[in-house]
Amino acid sequence: MSISAIAVAIVAWRGLNTWRKELKWKKEYEIAERVLSLFYEARDDLRFIRNRYLRNGEGESRKQEKGETEEEKELLDRAYVVFERYERCKKTFDELHSLRYRFEATFGKETIVPFVELNGIVNKIFWAGSTLMQKARMEYKERDTAQLKTEFQRVNSILHGKKDNTNEISAKLENIINRIEDICKPIIQK
Secondary structure: OOEEEEEEEEHHHHHHHHHHHHHHHHHHHHHHHHHHHHHHHHHHHHHHHHHOOOOOOOOOOOOOOOOOOOHHHHHHHHHHHHHHHHHHHHHHHHHHHHHHHHHHHOHHHEEEEEHHHHHHHHHHHHHHHHHHHHHHHHHHHHHHHHHHHHHHHHHHHHHHHHHHHHHHHHHHHHHHHHHHHHHHHHHHHO
C-alpha cells in the first residue's frame, strides 16, 4: 500500500470523525435551543393562565348546570377561566412533553427534572382550579364560613399568587427556568 493511500485514508477518517462530531453537536444544539425556548414560552403561558384579571367573555364556555343562579354561574365561570386559558396555551405544553423523551435520550435521565417539576406546577394549577370551582359552589350555598374563606384564599394564591408575583408557584417556576438554562445554555453557547 502506498503512502498516499494511507494519507488519504487518514484524512478521510478524520473528516468522517469531524463530520460526526458536528452532526452530534447540531442535534444537541437544536433540541437544547427548542426546549429552552419552550420553557420560556411555558413560563409566559403560566403567567397568562394565572393572571387574576378577566377579559370579557372568559369563563363562559363552561357548560352551565341546571339550577345555577346568575350569581353562582358568575363565580363558577370565573373559576373556569384557568381551564380555558390553558386550552389556548396547550400547544406549548404538549410540545414540551413530547420533547422530554428526546431530551432525556440526548442529555441523560437527570436532565428531565425540570420537565417533571413544570408538569407538577401545571397539575397543581389544575387542582386549584377544580378546587376553586368546588369552593365557589360551597361559598354560594354555605355563605361566609371561616374555614371556607381560608381554603378559598389558599387556592387563590396557587392560581393567582400575590399582585407583586412573589409566591410559591412563581418562585418554583423561576427555579425551573434557571435549571433548564444551566443544562441548555452551555450547549447553545458552544
